[in-house]
Amino acid sequence: MIEMLLVVGQTLAGVALAPGLVGSIRWTKARLQGRRGAPLWQPYAELRKLFAKERVVSHNASWLFHAAPFVVFGTAVAVLSLVPVVFVPTGFDSIGDLFAVVYLLLLGTFFLALAGLDTGSPFGGMGASREMTVVALTEPTVALSIFALALTAQSTNLGEIIRQTVAEPARALGPGHLLAFAALFIVTLAETGRLPVDNPTTHLELTMIHEAMVLEYSGPYLALVEWGAALKLLIFFAIAANLFLPWGVAFTPSPVALVAGFALFVVKIGALGVAVAVLETRVAKLRLFRVPELLSASFVMALLAVLSTFLVR
Amino acid sequence: MKTRHFSSICVGCVVFALAAALQVLITARPLDAAVPAVVAAAGGLLFHLDPLGAFFLAVVGIGGLPAAIYGFSYTEHYEGHRSLPVFGVMFNVFLLGMSLVPCAGNIFTFVTAWELMSVASYFLVMTDAEDVDTRQAGLWYIAMTQFSLVVLLPMFLLLAPAADRTSFADLRIAAAGLSPQLRGVVFLLALIGFGSKAGIVPLHVWLPRAHPAAPSHVSALMSGVMIKLGIYGLIRVVFDFLGGGPAWWGALLLTAGSLSALLGVLYALMEHDLKRLLAYHSVENIGIIFIALGAGAILRSYGLHALATIGFAAALYHTLNHACFKGLLFLAAGQVVHQTQTRNMEDMGGLIKAMPQTALLFLIGSAAIVALPPLNGFASEWMVFQSLLAGTSIPRPEVAIGFPVAVGMLALASGLAAACFVKAFGISFLAMPRSMHASEAREAPESMRYGAWLLADLCVLLGVGASVVVPALYRVLESIDGLVPDPRLTPAPGLWIEAPRALGHLSPALIALLLAAIGFGTWLIVRSVHRRPFRVSDTWGCGRIAQTPRMEYTASAFAEPLRRVFAELYRPTQDLTVNAHPDSPYFVESITFKSEVRPWFEEAIYDPVVRAARRIAARVRLLQSGSVHRYLVYVVVALLVALASVWWTP
Numbered sequence: 001m002i003e004m005l006l007v008v009g010q011t012l013a014g015v016a017l018a019p020g021l022v023g024s025i026r027w028t029k030a031r032l033q034g035r036r037g038a039p040l041w042q043p044y045a046e047l048r049k050l051f052a053k054e055r056v057v058s059h060n061a062s063w064l065f066h067a068a069p070f071v072v073f074g075t076a077v078a079v080l081s082l083v084p085v086v087f088v089p090t091g092f093d094s095i096g097d098l099f100a101v102v103y104l105l106l107l108g109t110f111f112l113a114l115a116g117l118d119t120g121s122p123f124g125g126m127g128a129s130r131e132m133t134v135v136a137l138t139e140p141t142v143a144l145s146i147f148a149l150a151l152t153a154q155s156t157n158l159g160e161i162i163r164q165t166v167a168e169p170a171r172a173l174g175p176g177h178l179l180a181f182a183a184l185f186i187v188t189l190a191e192t193g194r195l196p197v198d199n200p201t202t203h204l205e206l207t208m209i210h211e212a213m214v215l216e217y218s219g220p221y222l223a224l225v226e227w228g229a230a231l232k233l234l235i236f237f238a239i240a241a242n243l244f245l246p247w248g249v250a251f252t253p254s255p256v257a258l259v260a261g262f263a264l265f266v267v268k269i270g271a272l273g274v275a276v277a278v279l280e281t282r283v284a285k286l287r288l289f290r291v292p293e294l295l296s297a298s299f300v301m302a303l304l305a306v307l308s309t310f311l312v313r
Numbered sequence: 314m315k316t317r318h319f320s321s322i323c324v325g326c327v328v329f330a331l332a333a334a335l336q337v338l339i340t341a342r343p344l345d346a347a348v349p350a351v352v353a354a355a356g357g358l359l360f361h362l363d364p365l366g367a368f369f370l371a372v373v374g375i376g377g378l379p380a381a382i383y384g385f386s387y388t389e390h391y392e393g394h395r396s397l398p399v400f401g402v403m404f405n406v407f408l409l410g411m412s413l414v415p416c417a418g419n420i421f422t423f424v425t426a427w428e429l430m431s432v433a434s435y436f437l438v439m440t441d442a443e444d445v446d447t448r449q450a451g452l453w454y455i456a457m458t459q460f461s462l463v464v465l466l467p468m469f470l471l472l473a474p475a476a477d478r479t480s481f482a483d484l485r486i487a488a489a490g491l492s493p494q495l496r497g498v499v500f501l502l503a504l505i506g507f508g509s510k511a512g513i514v515p516l517h518v519w520l521p522r523a524h525p526a527a528p529s530h531v532s533a534l535m536s537g538v539m540i541k542l543g544i545y546g547l548i549r550v551v552f553d554f555l556g557g558g559p560a561w562w563g564a565l566l567l568t569a570g571s572l573s574a575l576l577g578v579l580y581a582l583m584e585h586d587l588k589r590l591l592a593y594h595s596v597e598n599i600g601i602i603f604i605a606l607g608a609g610a611i612l613r614s615y616g617l618h619a620l621a622t623i624g625f626a627a628a629l630y631h632t633l634n635h636a637c638f639k640g641l642l643f644l645a646a647g648q649v650v651h652q653t654q655t656r657n658m659e660d661m662g663g664l665i666k667a668m669p670q671t672a673l674l675f676l677i678g679s680a681a682i683v684a685l686p687p688l689n690g691f692a693s694e695w696m697v698f699q700s701l702l703a704g705t706s707i708p709r710p711e712v713a714i715g716f717p718v719a720v721g722m723l724a725l726a727s728g729l730a731a732a733c734f735v736k737a738f739g740i741s742f743l744a745m746p747r748s749m750h751a752s753e754a755r756e757a758p759e760s761m762r763y764g765a766w767l768l769a770d771l772c773v774l775l776g777v778g779a780s781v782v783v784p785a786l787y788r789v790l791e792s793i794d795g796l797v798p799d800p801r802l803t804p805a806p807g808l809w810i811e812a813p814r815a816l817g818h819l820s821p822a823l824i825a826l827l828l829a830a831i832g833f834g835t836w837l838i839v840r841s842v843h844r845r846p847f848r849v850s851d852t853w854g855c856g857r858i859a860q861t862p863r864m865e866y867t868a869s870a871f872a873e874p875l876r877r878v879f880a881e882l883y884r885p886t887q888d889l890t891v892n893a894h895p896d897s898p899y900f901v902e903s904i905t906f907k908s909e910v911r912p913w914f915e916e917a918i919y920d921p922v923v924r925a926a927r928r929i930a931a932r933v934r935l936l937q938s939g940s941v942h943r944y945l946v947y948v949v950v951a952l953l954v955a956l957a958s959v960w961w962t963p
Binding site: 075130 | 665816839865
């Protein structure tokens with residue numbers, strides 16, 4: 001029972017934290033670029049504003065356009081509940097493993113891409129086409145990273161992988177671990193629409209991917225879609241932080257362990273956020289047709305990760 | 314006789330077949346029947362329905378029932394048509410043949426049922442024989458299906474001499490005594506013969522031709538059910554008769570499967586003909602089934618029986634699931650084609666408003682084939698991934714490379730399938746109608762929807778109830794000695810998929826519950842926070858005045874990024890002509906752009922074969938001169954040869 005409450009609690013904490021993560025990346029980026037930048041809580045203010053605004057819906061749109069924001073947000077929250085953010089439950093995480101995580105996120109993307117096509121806007125279609133291209137090309141890397149993780153931990157469930165890595169750090173930590181982390185980091189950038197794959201701050205429709213796809217959304221729908229995107233970022237960060245560097249995650253529901261786990265989690269994703277901010281200040285956006293090269297590089301890394309894990313074992 | 318009489322007969326027979334299949338599946342006791350008097354020299358008709366056969370008979374029933382119900386109104390527009398009586402008879406013969414294949418207990422019965430199925434389906438493909446494309450498709454189809462028989466007959470001939478009689482039980486005993494080389498040859502013949510029926514690359518050429526030509530419920534049956542009987546034959550011969558084999562058998566299955574999965578979906582992406590697109594996806598899904606079978610066979614050859622069983626269960630599961638969602642997709646596509654009078658997606662659009670139920674049906678089918686949770690495609694693909702991850706237990710370098718590459722190819726195929734079905738559903742059903750016919754489309758008649766709803770319900774149930782389905786599949790596998798060596802491995806039904814020794818745990822039912830609860834909860838919260846109604850307005854368009862369907866993103870445009878990424882494979886041909894005004898090259902009067910993707914490897918393999926066949930046919934034609942005198946000479950020569958051969962035989 002207490003585990004159940006903790007899972008609900010950490011999921012809600014993650015949902016609350018996600019916009020702050022986006023805000024902090026923006027703030028860090030602004031500082032690195034010599035600007036003052038908006039405060040950390042700016043995304044919360046934006047969400048509040050959007051929830052109060054009117055929804056404007058194209059007359060071409062069908063029920064799918066109305067349903068998609070709920071699917072996107074719902075799948076993101078469901079996935080977050082499967083990821084051990086602060087605390088590793090003993091039963092709950094076995095509801096779904098890493099493949100379930102990947103395919104649940106794909107469910108959200110699938111509906112969002114359809115919603116992009118639903119209004120008949122060429123921008124929506126363009127965004128949907130590009131988003132699906134990028135997602136399709138990241139799938140092999142994701143699957144192989146899962147393979148590499150499962151190879152050492154002998155499980156595809158997130159809680160079990162964390163437990164195994166903490167129990168036998170010598171076995172888990174190796175070149176394979178590092179390569180899989182690098183591969184997954186590139187996937188994170190691609191899947192969450194960050195530079196160099198997609199520019200989250202662009203205002204030019206022709207270069208957009210994610211933003212073009214959701215161009216027709218407004219009011220609470222846009223709020224849900226944006227919040228869902230922030231959640232996706234948090235999920236990928238949490239997976240990268242807790243699966244590859246699991247130390248600090250609480251295994252027992254004692255208050256000390258939970259507080260320490262939460263503090264360490266904030267530090268870990270904060271560090272990843274700074275890394276992304278630095279990267280986004282340093283690199284330019286790739287041309288769309290150069291993106292596959294980046295993704296195939298990540299695929300090769302993931303393949304090497306599996307092979308080296310096989311050989312080292 | 315009216316169409317509904319034919320259709321009623323179908324429905325009755327299929328229900329009977331389903332009942333028989335369920336009885337065998339539940340009691341796990343085989344049913345036997347024999348008619349020894351029919352062609353007694355070949356062993357007579359012998360039927361033996363064991364749980365594996367019953368599973369495939371159930372697949373026939375699950376695919377056949379909705380198709381037969383669907384046929385009630387679909388064939389109405391053929392009423393009075395010359396081909397209707399033939400169609401009615403052949404549809405029933407086709408169903409009969411498919412139902413008998415998994416029941417067959419000896420070679421004679423199997424081959425007879427196999428041919429009933431093949432020949433009847435040829436007539437069904439040729440329903441619209443006035444069309445040149447249909448005749449072409451029919452020719453390809455009959456050629457490939459007879460090629461499959463030509464390969465299968467020597468396979469049975471290799472097995473038969475060692476056995477006393479030709480019943481399957483005798484073949485099983487005899488196969489144990491064959492030399493390893495001969496077993497290898499039998500395996501290869503089975504792979505080619507059954508593989509061409511199943512549609513693996515490069516033997517898949519008939520699928521994208523025959524499926525669009527046939528009426529939609531026939532396509533649903535061919536794609537959902539008939540190609541699965543190729544899988545049945547392969548499992549029966551390779552794992553039941555031969556009892557599995559060395560690792561290279563599995564490696565071959567895995568390679569063929571990975572290539573089929575990836576190439577199938579890649580060519581589907583470039584296809585704008587809705588039914589051809591679905592046909593290419595059948596190639597993809599057969600590939601996924603082969604991947605699972607291959608993984609199982611490799612694991613088995615290393616003695617890892619518990620892990621191998623995950624692969625075999627995944628293969629059966631995906632077979633069942635594919636029958637449901639592919640049948641559903643073809644039935645829904647049939648309704649669309651019926652209403653819009655075209656198979657070209659670029660002329661559809663906006664159908665979600667005119668045909669809301671059909672759209673929902675197609676959406677459910679799409680989500681299932683893309684393996685989105687909590688539908689059935691996800692559950693079986695998860696099992697396939699688990700069977701591949703099990704490869705980590707084999708400490709060999711070739712496995713260390715082969716299995717991860719297969720995982721990568723399967724993941725890429727499933728990602729591309731997602732892109733492909735966003736295209737198929739988005740372009741056909743969403744936004745504005747792109748043609749006159751699309752804007753005049755109406756919802757399909759009720760009986761056409763009933764059949765499809767049956768399959769849609771199954772897609773949901775088989776997905777959410779995966780933890781009950783998997784133990785049932787294990788029990789089917791138990792019936793074959795080669796597949797589950799220890800019945801204690803069979804998991805108990807529960808909330809979790811309990812595949813023994815699998816690396817992952819999954820509870821599709823709880824995932825579905827979680828998704829529904831969170832989605833509905835979010836909706837309630839948003840509704841209580843935000844009470845204002847929404848405003849309907851124009852799509853934003855950078856200041857343009859009117860929005861027309863020509864401004865929408867097209868299917869070709871949607872697939873363009875992926876066409877560029879995989880340009881090496883597609884090798885698209887492009888043809889661009891710009892007609893400028895005679896006075897100035899800057900005033901363009903018209904631009905024509907033509908681009909085509911042709912499957913070059915198909916041409917590389919089949920063109921020489923077709924050319925050779927034509928050459929031989931031209932030579933043989935000399936014999937058939939039309940002169941009666943010459944034919945009389947042939948008769949005399951034949952008689953003399955016959956007499957001489959009788960004379961010389963001791």
